[in-house]
Amino acid sequence: xxxxxxxxxxxxxxxxxxxxxxxxxxxxxxxxxxxxxxxxxxxxxxxxxxxxxxxxxxxxxxxxxxxxxxxxxxxxxxxxxxxxxxxxxxxxxxxxxxxxxxxxxxxxxxxxxxxxxxxxxxxxxxxxxxxxxxxxxxxxxxxxxxxxxxxxxxxxxxxxxxxxxxxxxxxxxxxxxxxxxxxxxxxxxxxxxxxxxxxxxxxxxxxxxxxxxxxxxxxxxxxxxxxxxxxxxxxxxxxxxxxxxxxxxxxxxxxxxxxxxxxxxxxxxxxxxxxxxxxxxxxxxxxxxxxxxxxxxxxxxxxxxxxxxxxxxxxxxxxxxxxxxxxxxxxxxxxxxxxxxxxxxxxxxxxxxxxxxxxxxxxxxxxxxxxxxxxxxxxxxxxxxxxxxxxxxxxxxxxxxxxxxxxxxxxxxxxxxxxxxxxxxxxxxxxxxxxx
Numbered sequence: 001x002x003x004x005x006x007x008x009x010x011x012x013x014x015x016x017x018x019x020x021x022x023x024x025x026x027x028x029x030x031x032x033x034x035x036x037x038x039x040x041x042x043x044x045x046x047x048x049x050x051x052x053x054x055x056x057x058x059x060x061x062x063x064x065x066x067x068x069x070x071x072x073x074x075x076x077x078x079x080x081x082x083x084x085x086x087x088x089x090x091x092x093x094x095x096x097x098x099x100x101x102x103x104x105x106x107x108x109x110x111x112x113x114x115x116x117x118x119x120x121x122x123x124x125x126x127x128x129x130x131x132x133x134x135x136x137x138x139x140x141x142x143x144x145x146x147x148x149x150x151x152x153x154x155x156x157x158x159x160x161x162x163x164x165x166x167x168x169x170x171x172x173x174x175x176x177x178x179x180x181x182x183x184x185x186x187x188x189x190x191x192x193x194x195x196x197x198x199x200x201x202x203x204x205x206x207x208x209x210x211x212x213x214x215x216x217x218x219x220x221x222x223x224x225x226x227x228x229x230x231x232x233x234x235x236x237x238x239x240x241x242x243x244x245x246x247x248x249x250x251x252x253x254x255x256x257x258x259x260x261x262x263x264x265x266x267x268x269x270x271x272x273x274x275x276x277x278x279x280x281x282x283x284x285x286x287x288x289x290x291x292x293x294x295x296x297x298x299x300x301x302x303x304x305x306x307x308x309x310x311x312x313x314x315x316x317x318x319x320x321x322x323x324x325x326x327x328x329x330x331x332x333x334x335x336x337x338x339x340x341x342x343x344x345x346x347x348x349x350x351x352x353x354x355x356x357x358x359x360x361x362x363x364x365x366x367x368x369x370x371x372x373x374x375x376x377x378x379x380x381x382x383x384x385x386x387x388x389x390x391x392x393x394x395x396x397x398x399x400x401x402x403x404x405x406x407x408x409x410x411x412x413x414x415x416x417x418x419x420x421x422x423x424x425x426x427x428x429x430x431x432x433x434x435x436x
Contacts, residue, residue: 003029004021004025004026004029004030005026005029005030005032005033005156005157005159006156007026007159008159008208008210008212008213009068009071009159009160009208009209009210009213009216009217010208010210010213010216012070012071012159013067013068013069013070013071013216016069016070016071017064022056022060022070023055023056023069023070023071023114024053024056024057026056026071026072027052027053027056027070027072027114027116028053030072030116030157030158030159031047031116033155033156033157034047034157037135037155037157038157040133040135040138041132041133041135041138041152041155042120042130042131042132042133042148043074043119043120043147043148043149043151043152043157044074044117044118044119044120044148044152044157045077045085045087045117045118045119045120046084046085046118047116047117048083048084048115048116048117051083051115052072052115052116052117055114055115056070056114059114064112065111065112066110066111066112066220067111067112067216067219067220067225067228068108068111068112068113068160068216068220069111069112070112070114071112071113071114071159071160072113072116072158072159072160073108073113073114073115073116073158073160073161073162074116074118074119074148074149074152074153074157074160074161074162075105075115075117075118075119075149075161075162076118076119076121076146076148076149076161076162076163077089077118077119077121078121078125078145078164078194078195079101079102079104079105079118079162079193079194080098080100080102080105080193080194080195081098081101081102081105081115081118082097082098082099082100082101083115084097084115084117084118085097085118086098086195088124088195089120089121089122089123089124089125089128089145090124090304090311090312091311092304092311092312098193100193101193102190102192102193102194103190103192103193104162104190104193104194104204104221105162105193107220107221107222108162108220108221110220111220113160116158119146119147119148119149119151119152119161120132120148120151121144121145121146121148122144122145122147122372123312123313123316124195124197124301124316125145125164125166125169125195125197126145126197126297126315126316126319127144127315127319127371127372128313128315128316129141129144129147129368129371129372130144130147130148132147132148132151133368134151134176134177134365134400135154135155135177136154136177136178136365136400136401137398137399137400139367139368140176140364140365140366140367140368140398140400141176141365141366141367141368141371141372141373142154142176142177142365143168143169143172143173143174143175143176143177143361143365143372143373144169144172144173144372144373145164145166145169145372146161146163146165146169146170146173146207147173147372148161149161149162149163149173149206149207150163150170150174150176150177150179150181151173151177153177153179153207153208153209154177154178154179159209159213160206160207160208160213160216161206161207162205162206162207162217162221163181163204163205163206163207164194164202164203164204164205165183165202165203165205165378165382166197166198166201166202166203166293166382167201167289167290167293167375167378167379167382168361168373168374168375168377168378168379169375170182170183170203170207171183171360171361171378171381171388171390171403171405172360172373172375172377172378173207174207174360174390174403175360175361175390175392175402175403175404175405176361176364176365176373176400176401177207177365177401178400178401178403179207179208179209179390179392180207180208180209180210180211180213180214180389180390180420180435181205181206181207181214181389181390182205182207182211182214182215182217182218182387182388182389182390182417183205183381183387183388183389184203184204184205184218184222184387184413185203185386185387185410185412185413186201186203186385187203187385188203188204188218188224188387188413189204189218189221189222190204190222191203196300197293197296197297197301198292198293198296198297198300199296199300200292200335201289201292201293201296201382201383203382203385204221205217205221206218206221209434209435210434210435210436211230211389211391211417211420211421211424211435212230212421212436214389214417215227215230215417216228224413226414227417230414230418230421231414231418232418232422233268233418233419235270236268236269236270237268237269237270237354237355237415237419238269238270238271238352238353238355239265239268239269239270239273239353239354239355239356239357240273240274240275240353240355240356240357241258241262241265241275241356241357242275242276242277242278242356242357242358243258243275243358244278244358244359244377244380245277245283246286246376246377247359249374249376249377250359250362250363250377251364251396252363252397253363253364253394253395253396253397253402254359254361254362254402256394256402257359257393257394257402257403258357258359258404260393260427260428261357261391261393261404261423263428264393264423264426264427264428265355265357265423267426268419268422268423268426270354273357276352276353276356278344278348278380279341279344279345279347279348281337281340281341281343281344282341282345282380284337285337285341285379285380285383285384286376286379286380288334288337288338288341288383289379289380289382289383290379291326291330291331292331292334292335292338292383293323294319294322294323294326295323295330295331295334296323296331297319297320297323298320298322298323298324298326299323301316301320305317305320338383338384341383341384342384342385342410345386345409345410346409346410349408349409349410349412350409354408354409354412354415354419355406355407355408355416355419356406356407356408357404357405357406357407358377358381358404358405359377359405360377360378360390360402360403360404360405361373361374361375361377361378361402361403362374362376363396363402364395364396364397364398364401364402378405381405381407384410385410386407386408386409386410387407387408387410387411387412387413387416388405388406388407388416389405389416389417389420390404390405391403391404391405391406391420391424391432391435392432392435393427393432406419406420406423421436424436
């Protein structure tokens with residue numbers, strides 16, 4: 001079998017389970033691709049080639065290990081790994097070696113995954129760009145903060161990679177790089193052993209090239225192995241389009257993507273796909289999200305601010321200072337607002353809708369010089385803790401991918417995967433259906 005690096009995670013696992021390919025050969029194909037492309041894409045902070053090869057050889061000799069048996073995995077450099085440096089994207093933590101794995105990484109290893117290396121994150125998962133470029137056009141950003149993970153999967157360096165989202169750090173890079181990004185429900189994957197930015201918002205997930213891929217990834221990361229088997233969508237869901245109150249910020253390519261998404265949704269919906277506004281209790285939700293994030297960030301990074309202020313970027317220092325200026329009384333009010341908004345959303349999904357479709361980003365990936373892009377279309381869904389998945393549906397004026405996100409009710413991760421696969425099958429472009 002040729003071009004093993006081009007196999008999706010789910011394709012590779014099927015071939016590995018039947019012993020049609022070897023884990024060693026798959027790993028070497030990925031390493032060869034990295035050797036060819038890393039100077040251009042700059043997706044990695046470190047590679048554990050020797051340990052990965054040793055692990056692959058062991059898996060080739062032994063019994064089938066688990067749902068990720070023999071699969072090379074890229075790990076966002078925000079997750080602790082005992083055998084690779086973890087710098088969190090900051091010079092403060094250069095040459096930092098944790099003594100344990102993050103919980104999700106330990107679960108990935110238990111499921112047979114091979115940790116190939118650490119992928120670039122922005123500084124402490126905030127907005128200071130790293131060196132990674134968009135694999136479709138090196139003059140453009142891959143997004144942030146999960147920059148290296150999204151780019152590595154998009155460039156066929158690795159079939160699966162972990163990410164995290166506090167504002168829009170998975171859905172946005174997935175859209176910019178044209179891959180499937182799955183942000184599960186808040187708390188689905190343990191954040192233990194992952195450098196926290198905002199404890200109320202931090203959510204872990206993964207990138208793959210298909211819906212089935214990310215189901216496998218989150219199944220392993222969470223221990224909920226039901227997600228590894230996506231059921232056929234038997235009942236037609238109630239679907240609505242939610243452009244959000246920030247729609248004025250959407251570029252033409254995002255409007256086009258939403259039109260394509262509506263057409264696909266109508267093919268699988270129970271009834272007419274309507275436009276829906278969030279309940280009044282969700283007014284100002286993006287501003288509330290921002291305040292909660294900044295307030296918690298100011299405490300999460302207090303050690304760094306106190307002991308290593310000169311090693312923080314100006315943009316991160318300003319965010320920390322802005323967060324520290326928010327009173328605890330305001331923070332408490334915002335948390336109460338978030339709780340009320342979640343109650344309203346629960347009622348909305350119970351009574352009116354099963355699936356929402358919203359923009360993933362304002363448009364295609366911006367130029368590198370303009371930063372990692374605006375997460376405005378992701379903030380509310382992150383605050384609400386809802387499971388979201390990015391699907392690539394269109395392209396922008398520079399030929400770069402543009403996605404939409406599908407959003408399900410709280411805890412409905414399994415349903416979301418089923419709906420996403422049905423949605424992908426309904427897309428008009430046959431090449432886009434490969435995302436199933």
